[in-house]
Amino acid sequence: MKFLQCNTENAKAISHLFNETFTASEGANEGKVIGELTTELMSTTASEDLFIFVAKAEDKLVGSIMFSRLTFENEINAFILSPVAVHPDFQRQGVGQKLIKFGLQALAEKGVELLFTYGDPNYYSKVGFKQISEDIVKAPQALTYPEGWLSQSLSADELPPMSGRCRCVSALNKAEYW
Numbered sequence: 166m167k168f169l170q171c172n173t174e175n176a177k178a179i180s181h182l183f184n185e186t187f188t189a190s191e192g193a194n195e196g197k198v199i200g201e202l203t204t205e206l207m208s209t210t211a212s213e214d215l216f217i218f219v220a221k222a223e224d225k226l227v228g229s230i231m232f233s234r235l236t237f238e239n240e241i242n243a244f245i246l247s248p249v250a251v252h253p254d255f256q257r258q259g260v261g262q263k264l265i266k267f268g269l270q271a272l273a274e275k276g277v278e279l280l281f282t283y284g285d286p287n288y289y290s291k292v293g294f295k296q297i298s299e300d301i302v303k304a305p306q307a308l309t310y311p312e313g314w315l316s317q318s319l320s321a322d323e324l325p326p327m328s329g330r331c332r333c334v335s336a337l338n339k340a341e342y343w
């Protein structure tokens with residue numbers, strides 16, 4: 166298994182992986198929604214505001230994760246991990262955790278200080294994320310599932326103090342994703 170950072174040249178194959186993976190786990194409608202979200206993230210986000218990492222097995226694309234910028238008033242260097250997909254044939258073999266850890270290491274080396282995600286705390290706690298109250302950091306949109314608002318610092322043990330709501334990139338800035 167190889168883990169790599171990649172650019173938007175492979176956008177079609179990456180969106181297809183997200184569509185196929187979410188169709189298998191949550192149905193065709195969700196597959197289409199997440200496939201389109203990834204297409205939009207890759208086509209509308211400035212390159213310095215989006216990081217894409219992939220897992221490949223013998224050159225077959227088997228996993229992908231995306232990190233896009235969250236903008237705070239105090240200009241802290243922050244990104245959100247979303248979405249994440251591992252092809253159904255490769256799930257529960259540690260690929261997701263290894264790919265996320267690879268991405269975290271690469272972002273730490275690029276000077277990213279703070280990460281967020283919005284998902285299952287049981288899964289993301291395996292790669293260092295902890296639940297965070299919206300009293301500390303308010304999400305870009307109203308959360309339907311506040312327990313899923315998670316963060317981790319890449320630069321310090323404690324989260325730095327922050328105030329106000331953060332802004333996400335435009336592709337993620339739709340109420341239906343939150």
Ligand SMILES: CC(C)(COP(=O)(O)OP(=O)(O)OC[C@H]1O[C@@H](n2cnc3c(N)ncnc32)[C@H](O)[C@@H]1OP(=O)(O)O)[C@@H](O)C(=O)NCCC(=O)NCCS
Pocket residue numbers: 186187190247248249250251252255256257258259260261262263284285287288
């Ligand atoms: C969620 C997902 C990315 C996990 O990737 P993975 O490579 O299968 O996970 P790993 O092998 O690294 O980790 C496995 C462990 O994570 C946990 N886990 C796996 N999938 C999980 C899920 N959907 N929810 C909660 N925990 C999960 C389990 O505890 C599992 O350990 P176990 O097999 O000992 O029970 C993958 O299953 C997937 O793409 N699912 C469909 C899309 C999705 O739900 N994406 C996440 C939201 S954006």
